[in-house]
Amino acid sequence: MTPPRDVAVVAFAHSERDGSADGASEPEMLLPVLREALRQAGLAPGEADFTCSGSSDYLAGRPFSFTLTLDSVGAWPPIAESHVETDGAWALYEAWVKILTGRADTALVYAHGKPTAGDPADVLTRQLDPYYLAPLWPDPRALAALQARALIDAGHLEEPPAAEAHAVLPLRAGDFPAPVDGAAAVVLAAGDTARRMCERPAWIRGIDHRIEPQAPGLRDLTDSPSTRLAAERAGAFRAPVDTAELHAPCTAQETVLRRALRLDGTVTVNPSGGALAADPVMVTGLVRLGEAAARIHRGDSDRALAHATSGPCLQHNLVAVLEAVPEGETR
Template sequence: MSNVAVVGFAQAPNVRNTQGTTNGVEMLVPTLAEAFEQTGLSKSDIGFWCSGSSDYLAGRAFSFISAVDAIGAFPPINESHVEMDAAWALYEAWVKILTGEVDTALVYGFGKSSAGTLRRVLSLQLDPYVAGPLWPDSISIAGLQARLGLESGRWTEEAMAEVAARSLADATTNDRAQRSGDAEVAELLANPVVADPLRAHDIAPVTDGASVVVLAAEERAREIVDRPAVITGFEHRIDSPSLGSRDLTDSPSTRAAAAAAGIDGVELAELHAPFTHQELILREALGLDSGVRVNPSGGALAANPMFAAGLTRIGEAAKQIIDGTAGKVLAHATSGPALQQNLVTVLEGIR
C-alpha cells in the first residue's frame, strides 16, 4: 500500500450562530478558496471530492446537495458524501486515492448546529424504539457517562476542569476558536453544575462551522508542499449502541482503532472530545502519556462545529507536520452518543 498525505487545511470561523444557510455555502466558499490558495490547486486539479454533513442538523432532506454549488461543480465532479463527521469522508477519500484511480482529493465538512436545538436533535441518534421516544438530550447522556467515571474513581472533577482550562488557554492562540480564555482550575470548579455532574466548562459549545482538508498521493503531495503530512495509520471502529450494556467509561473502539493504526511515538494528539471527561477516556484508551501534547488548537471544547469538528482535528494535527512543528501526530474523531464511534489517524513528516 502506498502513501497518502494531507497537503492543505482550512476552516471557517467557528461561531455560535452564522447568518448563513444550512447548506453551508457561505462558510464553504471562502474556506475552499483558502484551501486552494494554500495548495496552489484549483478545482479542476481535484480527482475526488467527499463531504460529511447531516440532514437533521438542517431540518430537511437532501440538505447537502446544494453544498456542491460552493464548488462550482460543473463540469461534473467525481464526488461522494457521508452522513457522518467529515473525518469519515476523509477516510473514504483516502481509500479512493489508495485504489490508484485518483491522486488528489478534497474533503469538506460543515454544520450549522445553531439551526435547531442541538442537544434535542441529537437524541434522534438513539435507538428509535426504546430510547429516542424519551428524547434523552446529548448533554444528559454525557452526564451519565461522566458520573460513572467520577464515582468509580476513573477521573475527578479536577481532572475534568484541567482539561477545560488547558483547552481554553490553548485556544487563545487559535484565531478560529469560538471560546478561549485563561481560567484557573479552582475558578472553574467554583462555578455551579449546570447538568449535574457537568459544569458549563465540561460541555463543548454549540458551533456553526466548516472545514476543508486536501489530500494527495505522496508523490503528488511533495510537489504541493515541502513537508506533507503523510498518513501512516488510518482506522475507525464502532461500539454497541446499547448505553446500558457497554462500559461507558472506556472506549474499546478507540483502543482497537489505535492498536491497528499504530500510534507509538506520537508527539501530539488532536482529540475530538465534546466533553471534558471524554478526553480523559480517550487519553486512557489511546495510552497517551503525559509527554504527548493534547489539543494545541483548543480542541472541541473551544469549537465544535458538528460534522466538521472531527475533520478539523485531522487538519489541525496535519498542520503541525506541514509547518515543521512536529514529526508524528495523532488525530481522532468521534461520532454518536457517548463516544460510540471513533476514528484514529496517524500523520508523519516523512522525508
C-alpha cells in the same frame, strides 16, 4: 495492513469564528474555506480527482442539504464525488481509500455544519435507538454526564466541587463546548503530488475506525474499546506521538480517550483547543485531522494522532496517525 500508496494531508482550512459566517447559507459559509484549501494545494475549483464531504440533514433541518453545497465546489465539468452522512473525518477516510485504489491522486474533503440552526440537544437525540431511547429525549449532555459519573465512581475522574453551577451534574456548563457553525476543508494527495503541493506533507501512516453497540447500558462507559482498536489498527502504539488532537465534546470524554489512547504527560493534547474550544458539529472531527496535519506542516510535530467521534458516549471512533515522514522513507 500496509497501504500500497503514500497519502498525505497537504492543505487544511476552516471557517473563522469571528462572526464572518453569520447569516451565510451553508454554501456561502463553505466557499471561502474551500478556496483557501485549494489555494494552499495549488488546485482550481473542480480540479481535485475526487471530492468527498460530510454533513447531516438532521443538523440542517432539511433533506438532501448536502446537494446545495456542491454549488461551492465548482462541480463542472462533472466531478467524481461522494458524501457521508456523518462527521467529515469519515469523508477523509473514504477519500483516502479512493486514493489508495489508484483512481485518484488528489482529493478535496470538506464538511459543514450549522448546529445553531436547531437545538443540538434535541436534534442529537434522534441518533438514538428509536424504540427505547429516542422517546425519552436524553440529550448528549445527559449521556456524557452518565459517563462522567461512571468515571468518578471508577476513580478516573475527580468529583467536581459541589458549589459550582451544574449543567448536568456531575458536569458543569464549562465541561461542554458551545455549538458553533462552521466548515472545514482538507486536500489529500499521493506521493510526489503531495511533495509538490506541500513543503512538509502530513503523511497518513495509518487510519482506522471502529464502532460499538449503541445502548449505553451495554457498554463500559469508562472505556472506549473502539478507540483503542482503531488506534491499534492505525499503528498508533508502534511509536510515541508528540501531539494528539482529540474529538471530545465533553471534558469527561477526553479522560476516556486519554486512557484508551495511553496518552501520557509527554504528549501535547489538543494544542488547537480541541472540540471544547469550538464544536461545529459534523465538522469537529475533520478539524482534528486538519489541525494535527497543520502542526506537521508547520514543523511543530513529527508524529501526531488525530481522533474523531460520532454517536452517543463515543460510540464510533476514528484514529489517524500522521507523520512528517512517509512509509517508504522510514528507518
